[in-house]
Amino acid sequence: MKKSIQLTVDAVVFGYEAGTIFVLLVKRKYEPYKNAWALPGGFVLENESLEQAVERELSEETGVKINYLEQLYTFGDLGRDPRGRVVSVAYFGLVKPNAFQLRASTDAALAEWFHIDKLPKLAFDHKKIFKMALERLQAKITYEPIGFELLDKKFPFSDLEKLYTTLLGREIDRRNFKKKITSLKVLDELDEKVSKGRGRPGSLFSFNQKRYFQLKKEGIIFEI
Amino acid sequence: MKKSIQLTVDAVVFGYEAGTIFVLLVKRKYEPYKNAWALPGGFVLENESLEQAVERELSEETGVKINYLEQLYTFGDLGRDPRGRVVSVAYFGLVKPNAFQLRASTDAALAEWFHIDKLPKLAFDHKKIFKMALERLQAKITYEPIGFELLDKKFPFSDLEKLYTTLLGREIDRRNFKKKITSLKVLDELDEKVSKGRGRPGSLFSFNQKRYFQLKKEGIIFEI
DNA sequence: ATTTTATGCGTACTAATTACACAAAAATAA
DNA sequence: TTATTTTTGTGTAATTAGTACGCATAAAAT
Structure with a gap:
């Protein structure tokens, strides 16, 4: 029973340049949601911390080096993933403008920065996760630098x-x-x-x- | 690899009466930390949401009916549980004074309210979880009622x-x-x-x- | 009847926030 | 070369919000 719950991490990474906020997305290589855009992330390995998992996935999928990372929220609704019961710990990250170069590799056919007002359809419940992250960012800049x-x-x-x-x-x-x-x-x-x-x-x-x-x-x- | 990560929920439940803040703890019936005090919580079942898991565990272990519940933080450090890799989604709850009656049952030999300044040693990393919850409560009352x-x-x-x-x-x-x-x-x-x-x-x-x-x-x- | 304890209400003082306008330095257009 | 446009840099008055503080009233205890 217990063992069949799987754990993933997902990251909402924001960048900023010349008056626009960007978010980092990856194009999924495999089913489910093959070829759809999604937040970078993936399964947590047994011998790594949650933060390590985020950093590893980001590095594997996008090559982006994160500058600031904090936990956002854990999404565990039934049915959020067609593969079964998958609970995802979402993180929220920021990068400096010079980190905008991308490198696609392992898990994603492509990684790209998207203008936050021009997002494509997102896989899973990633839209919801993105929205929460944006709200957090907007709230947070008013009380922390x-x-x-x-x-x-x-x-x-x-x-x-x-x-x-x-x-x-x-x-x-x-x-x-x-x-x-x-x-x-x-x-x-x-x-x-x-x-x-x-x-x-x-x-x-x-x-x-x-x-x-x-x-x-x-x-x-x-x-x- | 992935399958061996286990998922639990833990709840930091606060009560208030006559100038003192209380937190709800349970005495562990089984190893590890048998007979130590711990936050109420336990493994998430495959067919229940995280919130349902919290409410079920609270009901099973303490009989307390929660009045307000919000997600606090997810704790996933390696080695936080001697049973192996266990990631815990912690929640933060409040109850009204009339919910102070307790009923011990399934997983706990005992459930008790503790004055927050007079806590016993806690199992796992529950001290850390409690501390974060208290900080959240203290911060939150200043901007939300x-x-x-x-x-x-x-x-x-x-x-x-x-x-x-x-x-x-x-x-x-x-x-x-x-x-x-x-x-x-x-x-x-x-x-x-x-x-x-x-x-x-x-x-x-x-x-x-x-x-x-x-x-x-x-x-x-x-x-x- | 007097004292003690808690509630209920108002005003002066201080700090923080908001509104607002013009000069200086550089690039571009005439 | 001169005029125009664009961006940076600075100060003060008006308003609003926050803080400090004192006394009257109602009930219980002595």
């Missing part, structure tokens, strides 16, 4: 602002936003400036992780 | 206040707290009054779930 995990090490302030407006789906006052972030002192302003196309060049910033953990230890939390 | 799930249907305002000071571990200003809750209009003041011991009798209140869901739909969230 995980947005930085989607940006390069050095970035102009406008990139951060754009990321927030994109994720929150609404305009935010540029001056108040900067005031807020600046008051937290989690950004280091670098001496470098960057000019991208026309317009006044902006200073580059980097995220001060040390300062952030210190704040967190003191119980002070971020809030946008 | 789950505190009501721990109180009777009708309660004097002071009960709510006491619950918050207990859970948050700090004093809160009675007047400001009442102002805040009142402004949300999620409480209905009843005509009844209750007098418990000395002191001026207080009005009874009940939680207005309808109003709460309406607020939530409008995107207004609770914050203490």
Whole structure:
């Protein structure tokens, strides 16, 4: 009885570039849902942790190196998988822009980044999983600085602002936003400036992780 | 390989009475950890959902009827169970004061409520699970009105206040707290009054779930 | 009858959030 | 070369939310 439940992991991996949020999908090579798009994932091996399983599957199927990973939710409804009783522990990951190169291999004919507003039909209950992950991302950037995990090490302030407006789906006052972030002192302003196309060049910033953990230890939390 | 991973559920069930938070534990009847205290839980059957498994185990082991249940986290570290590879989906539950009567049966020699500051040694990694659940509860009452799930249907305002000071571990200003809750209009003041011991009798209140869901739909969230 | 304990209500003070406009630096077009 | 467009950078006033605090009332205990 007990033994016939199988355990998988699935990952919802988000990337960000130039005002669009992407999610990583793989094209299934085998039945069920052969040739359908799905979240990267697969069966957990007996001698690996859940996180290891996610990282292994991501590496095998997409070659993408994850930058931030957290557990999302465990999906265990009856009938969510035609192969029988399969319970899946879903994870939620973020990658930096330079991780956008893909390498298809073992389990997937193809891996691709999709604009989150232009997703294809997804296999299994992956649509539901994706939706929960997106909600988590949107909620989480308002109280934890995980947005930085989607940006390069050095970035102009406008990139951060754009990321927030994109994720929150609404305009935010540029001056108040900067005031807020600046008051937290989690950004280091670098001496470098960057000019991208026309317009006044902006200073580059980097995220001060040390300062952030210190704040967190003191119980002070971020809030946008 | 895949088949040998086993799946369990565990539940951290909290109760509240007269200024103390309790957690429900069962005494293990069988090896491993025979006679040790543990969180109620057990193997998931092939033809039941995870939630059904939790409710079945709770009913079998303790007879407690749960009032609020949400998934907490899935624990899958290697070596967390001496029986082999066992992954456990942990849930987090709340019961109302009238659910304090217990009934021991199938899998447990005994079920008991423990003061959360006076826990015995726990089996497996249940201490870790309990800790995470308590943190979740403490965090969650500040932004969602789950505190009501721990109180009777009708309660004097002071009960709510006491619950918050207990859970948050700090004093809160009675007047400001009442102002805040009142402004949300999620409480209905009843005509009844209750007098418990000395002191001026207080009005009874009940939680207005309808109003709460309406607020939530409008995107207004609770914050203490 | 007096004291103790708990509830019920209001106002002044402080901190946080929001709204809002113009100057400077660079690229492009005239 | 000059004018125009685009983007970055900065400050202050108005409003809103949060915090601190005191006294009157109702019942039980002495």
